[in-house]
Amino acid sequence: MRIVVDGMGGDNAPAAIVQGCVEAAALIPHQIFIVGEETQIKKELKKYKYNKDQIQVIHASEVITNEDAPVRAVRTKIESSMVKGITMLKEQEADLFISAGNTGAIMAGGLFILGRIQGIDRPAIAATYPLLRSKRGVSLLVDSGANVECKPNNLLEYGAMGSIYMQKVLNVDNPTVGLVNVGSEESKGTTIVKAAYELLSRSNLNFIGNIEARDIPKGVCDVIVCDGFVGNVILKLSEGLAWNILKLLKTKFTSGMVSKMGALLLSGKFKELKELFDYSEYGGAPILGVKGAMIKMHGSSSANAVKNTILKGVPYAENKVVQVIQDSVLELEEVMFRE
C-alpha cells in the first residue's frame, strides 16, 4: 500500500515529519510519499539513510497554515501540500493520507475533495483516549471536535463508525458503545441526547447506554459517543489535568530531603507515567465518514508521533474501513426511519 504524508503540516514541519517518515519506513514495506516544498523536504531527507525507492517526494509550492480559514484555504490553495495529498487519495494514487496541519482544513479537504460516504451526514474525528488502568489500552472518542452541533442521527453514526474502526483497526470484538450524558438514566440529558439514546438502543450496536464522564478514564466502554463540543472538552481537559497532576507531583515530591530521595528512587516510574500520557505513542485520529482513509495528527507532533501514526494507520487503510462503513450505512438508515 501507499501512504501520503503532508510534509508541511504541524508546528514541527517539515523536520519532524520527515524524520518520522524515515523511521516508519524502516519498519514497514509500504511506499511513503512526502508532499511539500521539495527543497526543504529533500534537505531534511539528506540527514538520514533510507530506501530511496520507498520514500518519494512530491513537490507542492503552497502551504495551508493554522491561520488560514479552512474552507477558503482548501478551495484556493490548490497547490498546497494538503490539497495535493488529499487529491492523491481521491485519485487512488495513495491509500492513506496523514497530516498534522490545520484541523479544519483537513476536514474541509475531506468533505470537498473526497466527499462524504453516501448516507453519512457528518464525518467526525475519532481520537484515541488512553486508559490508565485497563489492559485494553484505549477507548475511541467520537466526535472529538469536528462538529460542535450534532443531530441525534449524527451521534448514531459516530457510534456505528467508531465500532467499525475499533473492530477493524484496534481488533476489539463486539466493541461496547456508550453515550456521554449527565446521568445513567434513560431520561437524562438534552433533547438531542435523549433522541440519540433512542436511536442507539434500536441499533444493532453493542450499546451499553448512558455513561458519566467520571467513568471514561477507567475505560467504561470502547466507543465514547458525544458531540464535538463535549468531545473537545473531554480530550483537552484530560490532557490539561494529567499534565497539571504530573507537574504537581514533581513539585511535591522534590520538596524536602526525604522526598528527594524518594523521588530519585521513583524516577523510572515517573517516566513510565509520562509516557502513558504522551499522545505521541497513540498515533493520530482518523476522520471517519469521508470517502478515503485520512488521519489527523496532533499539531505539535514529534517525529515519534509521526512514526506511530504511520504504523498504526496501516490497518485503517488495509482493512478497508471506509468500505465497511459504506456497507453498513443502509443498516443505520433503517434504524433512523423505523417507527
Place this chain on the structure above:
Amino acid sequence: MRIVVDGMGGDNAPAAIVQGCVEAAALIPHQIFIVGEETQIKKELKKYKYNKDQIQVIHASEVITNEDAPVRAVRTKIESSMVKGITMLKEQEADLFISAGNTGAIMAGGLFILGRIQGIDRPAIAATYPLLRSKRGVSLLVDSGANVECKPNNLLEYGAMGSIYMQKVLNVDNPTVGLVNVGSEESKGTTIVKAAYELLSRSNLNFIGNIEARDIPKGVCDVIVCDGFVGNVILKLSEGLAWNILKLLKTKFTSGMVSKMGALLLSGKFKELKELFDYSEYGGAPILGVKGAMIKMHGSSSANAVKNTILKGVPYAENKVVQVIQDSVLELEEVMFRE
C-alpha cells in the same frame, strides 16, 4: 444567623449530617436547625457533647430520596425534611439552607418554594473547582449541572452570579470570567456559545473571552461559564481522572522493591495529594439565582464535608449574596436588550 440543615439527605444521613453539624457548631456562634425524623436525629445527637441552645431539632415525618421524581416529590412530600427546611428559609426563620439530598429536588424546591430572583431566567449550581497549582485555590464552575440546555442569556447570568459569589464569599477582587469553548477565537463554538460570547463581551464583567478545557485545571479564570451538560462533564471527568491517576500512582509506585522504599518515603506527599482532590474540604455548591441562600452538598458527604459546608456557607448568607444578585439584575437586562 440561623442555618437549617436537611438531616435526612445524602448517603450517610443522618449520622454524618448530625456529626458535621455538631463539629461546625463548636467553631461558630450561629444557630443550627437540623430538620428530620426526630427520634433518629436525637439518637445521633446523643453521641456528642454540644450546646443544646445552639443545635435544635425540627421534626419532619417524610424523606425525599434519590429515587423520587424531583418536582413531584417537592409538591407532594410537604412534610419532608427538605421541603420543611426550604420553607423555613422562605419564611425567614433561617438564613441558609444546606442539603446533601436529591439534587433535582433541591433545585425544584428552590424554584417552587423560594422562587427565582426576579430577572434571573435559570438558577444554576455553582461548584468549586480545585486548582492544583494555584495559590488562588479554586475556580467556580457555573453551571455544573442544573440546566443541560441553556440560552445565551443564561450563560451571561451564570457569569454575573458567579462573579458576585466569588467577590462576596471567596473574597476575590474583580474576578475573571471565562467561557468554555473549543478554541480561544471569537468565531468558535455553537450558535448559543457565540451569542453568549457577544453578551459577556458587552457586560461589565471582567470577561477574558473563550477558554479551552485544558486550561481549567491550572486556573485560567475565576468563574468558568458553561451549560450544565458541559459543566457536569468537566466536574465528573476531573473527579474520575484524578482518582484514576492516584490509583495508578499507587500501583506503579508500590511494585518492585526500590519503588516500595520510594513510596514509603513519599507517603506523606501522597496524603497531601489525596486531600487536594477531596471534595469534602471545599464545602458544597451554592444554588445561585433563587431567592434564598441554598447550598447543595455531595450526595456522599462525610461529617467533614458537612462541617466545611456549614463553615464556608456562612459568608454566603452573611454577605447577602442573594440581595446583591437581585440588585445587579437590571444591569444584566441592559446588556441583553442593548442593540
